Amino acid sequence: MATWHRLGTREELLARVPYSLKLERHQIAVFLHEDRFSVISNICNHRGGPLCEGRVRGEFVMCPWHGWEYSVVTGKGPAGYDEEQVPSFAVEERADGVYVQTPPVMPRRLVQHKPSHLLDAHAKPVGAPPRVLGISTTGMDQGNPRFSTSDALLDHAMDMARELVADTQLIRLRDLKFQHCEGNYSKASHACTWPCAITERDPEDQLTAVYEGLVHWADVVVIATPIRWGNASSLYYKMAERLNCVQNQITIHNNMLIKNKVAALIITGGQDNIQAVAGNMLTFWSELGFVFPQFPFIAHSRGWDAEDMQNNVRQVQASDALREAARELLGRAVDFWKVLDQNRAMMDKPMERAGRKANPLVNPEEAIV
Ligand code: FES
The missing domain is CATH 2.102.10.10 (Rieske [2Fe-2S] iron-sulphur domain)
Incomplete structure (x- = not known):
């Protein structure tokens, strides 16, 4: 009435x-x-x-x-x-x-918008080999590529993945054109959406490859970064901020987009701060839902006073130990994924992230005409 x-x-x-x-x-x-x-x-x-x-x-x-x-x-x-x-x-x-x-004179009408460019599912047949995704985050100049220590160790890890007969994919962030995060989470947790609002809106935004790779394709992910002023690279953080929408699904819906996936890290720098970079990255990737093998990262740096960068490059190029470390890291990550895979029934049990303050969902489809 x-x-x-x-x-x-x-x-x-x-x-x-x-x-x-x-x-x-x-x-x-x-x-x-x-x-x-x-x-x-x-x-x-x-x-x-x-x-x-x-x-x-x-x-x-x-x-x-x-x-x-x-x-x-x-x-x-x-x-x-x-x-x-x-x-x-x-x-x-x-x-x-x-x-x-x-009641209103005109009721709500929701039009289903399904942009064709959005994420693909990449279903994997039972018993298929693990899929290994490498992500390079160094901001190398495309027109004048130089030797990258983090990329070199990532290449060794990916060689090992191919030898283990894994299905592999390598994403170099510097090849992708993608926008920086707009910080919708800062407006309201429900404003940070999955898929990312930028991905929904912009078919040209190429971070879709990373979203698809992490959420729908990979079993094992190896992320390689140089240290820049004591932190991971700026490209790494540009990607990480955009991945807030993956983590936020856990916060607001207990929807774990990442489950039974393994992450491993490669960190190199001319100077130090490896423990801080690793600590920060391990926290971030664990909050996305990844788990880690024993000794989940390898790293190299020659310390704060090592300004002779050409020797840093030379040392990584010549180091059999680092090459082996990269290969072993990948081997540990794949082995650990196999353990998870064999125990899938147990790993697939429902779980709660918990420990976050509840935030009521506003859903226009349920709301309030
Ligand atoms: S435009 Fe996304 S909630 Fe309004």
Whole structure:
């Protein structure tokens, strides 16, 4: 049954718009457009972003999470997207104040958007050999490649993977064109989505190869980085920030995209800080859901006072010990994956990450018309 609700006097609303409130089951957003009040749902069709916190330009409000737009008058998307509809409500200005009617005059309409470029599943037949993904994170100049110590050890590890008859894939981050993370997590944990909002929106963004590799393809991942000013490389961090959406699925949905996968690390630098780089990386990859073989990284550095970088390169090039260490690291990682694989029934038991404060999910499909 239709019900009119008094929101307040015109002056009271003018002092507040745009704002949101809950009316019965409806989370509404109140706007002012061309001196008239309008009311639409506060919940974005995409992932539930709060529309009243968005930027208003003319008739349209832009969702603060990922930029979808809606008319504040009709609740429809802009031209070309006008099949998309958030609920809109009748509003009346009367002598004693402003009233809004429930239920909405236009209900929510969700259009299924399925961009064709999104992640592929890469199903693996039972009994197939392990898949080993190498990720090189050095920012080498493509036009003038030099010897990279981290890449060299990664190459040795990948040679070993091929000898073990694993299926292999090597991704060099420097070959990919991908955007930096937009930090949607900082707006709200539910604003950081899987697939990443950038991947959903931008078919040209090539980090899809990394997402697919980590989530859908690989059993074992070897990540190689140089040390830059005491940290992993800037390309490594550019990738790591974009992987927040993988970890965030655990935080907000207990949805473990990474399970029964093994990670191993290769860290090289002219100067020191290996333990700090390894500690940081081990924490990060474990939070994504990876597990580690015994002695999960190999590393090389000649210490803080070693400024003679040409000798660093020479030493890695000539070192049989490091070459063997890279091969053994890969061997340990594959062996450990085999143990996991043989115990899959036990490993597949449901589990909880836990230890995080609950954050209620806003889901427009369930919400609040
Ligand atoms: S654009 Fe609104 S939640 Fe993504």
